Amino acid sequence: GAVVSQHPSWVICKSGTSVKIECRSLDFQATTMFWYRQFPKQSLMLMATSNEGSKATYEQGVEKDKFLINHASLTLSTLTVTSAHPEDSSFYICSARVGQTMDTQYFGPGTRLTVL
Amino acid sequence: EDKVVQSPLSLVVHEGDTVTLNCSYEVTNFRSLLWYKQEKKAPTFLFMLTSSGIEKKSGRLSSILDKKELFSILNITATQTGDSAIYLCAVNIQGAQKLVFGQGTRLTINP
Numbered sequence: 001g002a003v004v005s006q007h008p009s010w011v012i013c014k015s016g017t018s019v020k021i022e023c024r025s026l027d028f029q030a031t032t033m034f035w036y037r038q039f040p041k042q043s044l045m046l047m048a049t050s051n052e053g054s055k056a057t058y059e060q061g062v063e064k065d066k067f068l069i070n071h072a073s074l075t076l077s078t079l080t081v082t083s084a085h086p087e088d089s090s091f092y093i094c095s096a097r098v099g100q101t102m103d104t105q106y107f108g109p110g111t112r113l114t115v116l
Numbered sequence: 117e118d119k120v121v122q123s124p125l126s127l128v129v130h131e132g133d134t135v136t137l138n139c140s141y142e143v144t145n146f147r148s149l150l151w152y153k154q155e156k157k158a159p160t161f162l163f164m165l166t167s168s169g170i171e172k173k174s175g176r177l178s179s180i181l182d183k184k185e186l187f188s189i190l191n192i193t194a195t196q197t198g199d200s201a202i203y204l205c206a207v208n209i210q211g212a213q214k215l216v217f218g219q220g221t222r223l224t225i226n227p
Contacts, residue, residue: 004158032213041222042220043204043217043220044159044204044217045217046214046215046217049213049214093158093159106161107158107159107160109157109158110157
């Protein structure tokens with residue numbers, strides 16, 4: 001099946017720094033990737049939809065200037081958490097869609113971000 | 117607002133028991149319902165349901181959808197400790213190009 005990787009798998013940073021998370025589709029091209037965050041014991045919350053070559057679409061309540069998304073190629077999307085604060089600590093998961101429907105969506109292994 | 121609600125939120129049973137997890141939804145334009153299992157990392161796909169009344173089965177897991185009553189159930193028979201995980205239900209909204217997830221059910225199987 002399709003494989004999606006994320007890097008890094010975990011990161012600890014100081015408050016005020018920026019952190020970049022990469023999401024790659026390893027054996028397929030993904031025109032659309034999705035970024036989710038998941039707080040402990042809670043479900044996945046969609047943050048934004050990332051389309052290759054165009055601006056990301058952010059969900060209501062997600063600050064686009066804080067969570068910068070770049071989808072420069074068909075196999076790579078990046079999420080940059082700018083000026084991170086402790087409340088940004090979370091599990092960030094990306095997924096990539098195969099084909100034109102949401103039915104075939106593959107998830108990356110996630111990145112655990114801890115902001116001190 | 118599109119909404120997916122799972123119940124129970126948490127369930128603890130003994131190995132060998134059978135469990136039923138519930139997922140109800142209220143969405144504008146239903147396309148499909150998906151079940152995922154999440155252990156420590158990313159969710160892994162279990163089932164996709166699009167038609168009412170047709171059971172999907174994989175080993176000890178099975179699932180069915182009722183589009184009239186707007187819910188789905190996930191059954192696990194003869195549970196094992198390896199079934200311990202969070203089970204997520206998500207609905208694919210036609211035209212919206214996104215999945216709406218429920219809160220998840222945290223299932224714990226004790227030996």
